[in-house]
Amino acid sequence: MLQPFLCFFCLGEDGMFISVFRIWSTKMPNFSDLLSVFSVEQLKDISCKWVILGHSERRHVIGEDDQFIGKKAAYTLSQGLGVIACIGELLKEREEGKTFDVCFQQLKAFADAVPSWDNVVISxxxxxxxxxxxxxxxxxxxxxxxxxxxWLKKNVSAEVASKTRIIYGGSVNGGKCAELAKEEDIDGFLVGGASLKFVSSQPLGLICMLGLTLFYASECTMRLACEMNS
Ligand SMILES: O=C[C@H](O)COP(=O)(O)O
Known part of the structure; x- marks a missing residue:
């Protein structure tokens, strides 16, 4: 999957899955949606398959709260797109021992809003x-x-807990992903900055290829956000 800049949205036509994160929470935007760009309906028209919601920039720069993010998640799923549900703590919160509390609170807002976890990946x-x-x-x-x-097992179901992919994001690069990928509950990566660089050693690229293979084999959504490499 690839989340390109607007000018590269045509990439979707070549079969690459594209995603965005600045969506409206309903068909017609209201005041809270003014700092977002797209309607989900527009995204469907350009073959976008996924929306990233709850990203830290939206939470901490734009000021989207848990409920608003949950509302977007519900609407996105209702329109047939998948949701990459981002959760994560600030440094201060980690230092204060609040990591789990923060993540669970953000997770609960998604859980309260979504009717099904079939098309949700947690990041x-x-x-x-x-x-x-x-x-x-x-x-x-x-x-x-x-x-x-x-948390999913306890608050949603054992099935959702075992089936939902939980990917990691945050300064992942070709070198770091190999050791992170060894951990049992890390199912893939959301890659930002490193996706802008060509990488000469290929572990992340190989994992991306594996993700693509899994996708085409099982019609499940792929586990990895891709890092483009030559
Ligand atoms: O949007 C991208 C993710 O937040 C990760 O970004 P990063 O890999 O540049 O840290």
Missing amino acids: YEPVWAIGTGKVASPQQAQEVHVAVRY
Whole structure:
């Protein structure tokens, strides 16, 4: 899957899955939607399959709250697109020992809003790791992923807990993804900055290829956000 700049949306026509995150919460925008760009209906018209919601920029820069994000998630799913549901704590919250509380609260807002988890991928993105070069250690990421899975088991269902893909985002690059991918509950990656660079060593690229293969084989959504490489 690829989340391109607007001028590259034509990439969707070549079979690459595209996603965006600045969507309206309903068919017609209301005041809260003014800082978003697209209607879900427009995205369907250009073959967009996924929407990223709850990304830290939307939460902490634009000021979207849990309920508004949940509303967007419900509407996106109702229109047949998939949701990449981002959760993650600020550095201050981690230092105060609030990581799980913050993630569970954000998760609950999604859980309260979505009618089904079939088309939802959870992305754990600690805010302190996004675009900073500070990747969560495999242990730090795994302990949140396993806790998120347990939360789903306890609060949604065992089936949803085992089927829902939980990917990691935050300064992932070709080198770091190999060790993170060894962790049992890390099902893939959401890649930002590194997707803009061509990579000479290919572990992330290989995992992306595996994700694509899984997708075409099973008609499930792929586990990985792709890093483009030559
Ligand atoms: O939107 C992208 C993700 O938040 C991760 O970004 P990053 O890989 O540049 O840290």
